[in-house]
Amino acid sequence: MEGIKRGYVLWGGFGGHNLGDEAILWAMSRLIKKLDPNAQMYVLIYGDLAPAVEAEYRALGLTPVLLFSLGTFRVLREARMIAAGGQLLHDKTVAWPVCWTSLLLVLNRMLGHRPLILCIGAEPMRHAAMKMLARYCYSLAAFCTCRDPESAEVARSIGIPENKILLTKDSVFSLEESLFPKWSSSAGNVPRITLVVAYDASRSHGDVESVSCLVRDLLRAGCELSLISHDLRIKYDLGLLIQVGELFRADPRVKICRPQTVANVLDVYASSDAVVSPRMHPLILSSLAGTLAIADSNDAKVRSLVTGLGLPALCPSDTPGQKAENILNFLTSRHTYLRTVASRIPEFRASVECVTAEALKG
Numbered sequence: 320m321e322g323i324k325r326g327y328v329l330w331g332g333f334g335g336h337n338l339g340d341e342a343i344l345w346a347m348s349r350l351i352k353k354l355d356p357n358a359q360m361y362v363l364i365y366g367d368l369a370p371a372v373e374a375e376y377r378a379l380g381l382t383p384v385l386l387f388s389l390g391t392f393r394v395l396r397e398a399r400m401i402a403a404g405g406q407l408l409h410d411k412t413v414a415w416p417v418c419w420t421s422l423l424l425v426l427n428r429m430l431g432h433r434p435l436i437l438c439i440g441a442e443p444m445r446h447a448a449m450k451m452l453a454r455y456c457y458s459l460a461a462f463c464t465c466r467d468p469e470s471a472e473v474a475r476s477i478g479i480p481e482n483k484i485l486l487t488k489d490s491v492f493s494l495e496e497s498l499f500p501k502w503s504s505s506a507g508n509v510p511r512i513t514l515v516v517a518y519d520a521s522r523s524h525g526d527v528e529s530v531s532c533l534v535r536d537l538l539r540a541g542c543e544l545s546l547i548s549h550d551l552r553i554k555y556d557l558g559l560l561i562q563v564g565e566l567f568r569a570d571p572r573v574k575i576c577r578p579q580t581v582a583n584v585l586d587v588y589a590s591s592d593a594v595v596s597p598r599m600h601p602l603i604l605s606s607l608a609g610t611l612a613i614a615d616s617n618d619a620k621v622r623s624l625v626t627g628l629g630l631p632a633l634c635p636s637d638t639p640g641q642k643a644e645n646i647l648n649f650l651t652s653r654h655t656y657l658r659t660v661a662s663r664i665p666e667f668r669a670s671v672e673c674v675t676a677e678a679l680k681g
């Protein structure tokens with residue numbers, strides 16, 4: 320593709336609201352530029368961007384375009400659409416993601432392009448009408464790449480043609496290690512733990528009591544803690560973080576972190592001995608930063624990551640006291656886990672790059 324000037328318009332949960340989506344956007348934009356150096360890239364957003372997010376997009380070579388403005392139709396006519404990231408295929412909500420994504424896929428195809436759906440996660444779909452919509456519209460894509468076998472099976476089950484489904488890893492694994500701040504040891508022997516405070520009513524994630532009890536048990540065990548949100552919307556992680564933070568604001572051993580960008584969370588992860596998260600992308604990002612990632616979720620996507628990457632995992636049904644004890648036990652085997660993870664990341668990175676390169680040719 321050298322010497323060819325092509326356009327790509329990226330669509331997903333972008334706009335600075337969820338740091339997993341932002342990490343996907345960061346990874347995809349860098350990978351597209353690597354595979355197609357002359358590419359022009361646009362990103363569809365829902366509203367105004369925070370200054371830090373807008374600056375980050377510009378640095379990545381992304382031009383923001385307001386969704387369903389006149390600019391949307393212009394870029395969909397001029398550029399190939401890439402729908403990317405996160406749970407881009409499920410029917411827990413009506414408009415997002417299937418209806419909006421389907422509309423944009425149809426528009427892009429009508430305007431003469433073969434869209435792509437890259438590195439998505441999917442959850443089983445229950446509603447027949449949504450399955451039919453997704454089957455037709457998502458099949459307009461030249462390829463649909465899935466980040467784990469479970470997501471690929473969902474795509475098959477709704478009728479997306481087998482020859483359009485490509486299995487890969489999460490696109491964030493394509494980020495080069497040189498981009499990440501690396502873990503550094505602390506001056507003392509106090510374990511430094513980062514807890515990703517996650518709340519999502521649709522997935523039964525997070526409540527004040529369970530998080531605060533875990534914090535207290537880890538403090539009693541002699542740890543220093545950073546509490547951080549991954550989804551920056553008040554109705555999700557940020558709201559829970561604020562509530563828990565109020566309980567510990569007078570304790571100097573607890574730091575409340577309110578990140579704005581992926582770079583902010585990476586700095587926190589790199590200064591931690593372990594990152595405990597029920598969400599998937601903090602586990603990936605902390606692993607890439609050389610920090611011990613500990614999973615605390617029964618979600619299928621997290622289980623798949625734990626198995627594939629060799630991460631330690633807590634039992635979500637355990638008491639906070641049991642979880643605290645297990646976190647400290649995992650820390651004693653930190654270097655063994657990190658060696659396993661480091662040995663697998665290059666394969667994951669190569670998978671994403673190889674499959675994305677194949678998809679871009681389609």
